[in-house]
Amino acid sequence: MASAIPAPLAPSTANWHWKNKTVTPWAKQWFERELTSVRVSGEGTEEVGVEHVEEVEGDVELGQRKSKLITIYDCKVVLNWSGTASDGTAVSGKLTVPEVSHEITLDGTSDFVYEWSLTTARTPAVDALFQLAKKQLPAALEAKFNAFPAAIVDTHGKDLTVSADPSRQGSPAPAASAPAPAAKSDAALKKKADGAGVAKSGGQAVNTTTLSVDAQFMASADDLFGLLSDEKRIPQWTRAPATGSPQAGSEYSMFGGGVKGKFVSLSPPKEFVQTWALSSPTWPSDHFATLTTTLDQGSDSTKVTWSLKGVPLGMEEEITRNLQGY
Structure with missing residues (x-):
């Protein structure tokens, strides 16, 4: 007797079960592309930004449970920053963000921590640029970090969600109940x-x-x-x-x-x-x-x-x- 082929689950049922997708390689590319676009200016000719993403360590996943998409990530990000001081000196250094996570970005359980270092010999002009970097870069970086959960859902949500519309391959379901609009939205x-x-x-x-x-x-x-x-x-x-x-x-x-x-x-x-x-x-x-x-x-x-x-x-x-x- 030929075995029966089970009928596919209805979208409402299929989307209820737990599914998971690891997107760590994509996340590393996202950080490298997005963070290196961060650049801020001071008075006059001062300018500083992210030169290179040296390291992204950690795991990034997108999960689905009970028709909700949930971002799961905890990463350490190491950046090289550079800029030009008011006297024209090229200035560089390193910045480590020990934790970029769902808990900080969406749940607000703690604040971002920034560990700064300066590799250029210190002068008044260099120190002034260093202070500019420490004052303005965090807000610009956090704007990117806050956009990260929505980017995960927008890019990979269709791979986990079964659509009721046969003409579509899938569409992101709402994310877990988090306070940040970027993560909850479809x-x-x-x-x-x-x-x-x-x-x-x-x-x-x-x-x-x-x-x-x-x-x-x-x-x-x-x-x-x-x-x-x-x-x-x-x-x-x-x-x-x-x-x-x-x-x-x-x-x-x-x-x-x-x-x-x-x-x-x-x-x-x-x-x-x-x-x-x-x-x-x-x-x-x-x-x-x-x-x-x-x-x-x-x-x-x-x-x-x-x-x-x-x-x-x-x-x-x-x-x-x-x-x-x-």
């Missing part, structure tokens, strides 16, 4: 060009585009509105200082100054609008985009849409990563 990235988007920066025309990200959260619109706009609550998910009162005309900063602007209007709990600029050498000086955050309350969840209008052409990939992390 982000659907949508990108479109303005066509006629032109802004002025320093007297120069800047051709721009609009980027949009939306995500579904198992939380009320009221709670999410406060989580995304209140300076006292923003650090719960950015793991970095934030300033600014959620009032029209009030200036704000996030990610330790990595993002800044002004609140334009607020209509709680449905929408708020901000000007938005990235503190980065690649962002045009004095140029601000406009970020509109819309919250659509459903019966058991809230859809949040971030629409950023005025992104300089050529920066779509970099700002997309920032939005996904945001």
Whole structure:
């Protein structure tokens, strides 16, 4: 008698069981690509950034249990940093981050630890650049670390989740219940060009585009509105200082100054609008985009849409990563 071929499990059943995927090699490449794009500037000609990722030690996995995707990682990251002092001296050193983990990034059980060393002979100008690195690089690095869980889910979630739609190979399920929006979202990235988007920066025309990200959260619109706009609550998910009162005309900063602007209007709990600029050498000086955050309350969840209008052409990939992390 021929043996019967078991019928495939229904998606709802298949996604309930524990599945696991090791993504450590991919994670190392992600750190090497993303962290070496980190660069900050001081006054005058001072500039410092990550030159090379020397070591990523640890394991990175994506698990699925009860239809939820869970990031599991604990890594030690060793970086070589370099920069140019105010007197033109080339400065270099090493930075070790002993723990980049789900517990720190998403659960907030502790703060990141940074172990710095300087290899260049010390002078006043060198010391000034060293202080700039220690003051500004952590916030820029943590913006990348905060984007890491979402990148894991976006890249590998489809390999673990069985879709009910036969035309699709799979789609990421919501991540485990963590406070950071980047890890909980099933982000659907949508990108479109303005066509006629032109802004002025320093007297120069800047051709721009609009980027949009939306995500579904198992939380009320009221709670999410406060989580995304209140300076006292923003650090719960950015793991970095934030300033600014959620009032029209009030200036704000996030990610330790990595993002800044002004609140334009607020209509709680449905929408708020901000000007938005990235503190980065690649962002045009004095140029601000406009970020509109819309919250659509459903019966058991809230859809949040971030629409950023005025992104300089050529920066779509970099700002997309920032939005996904945001």
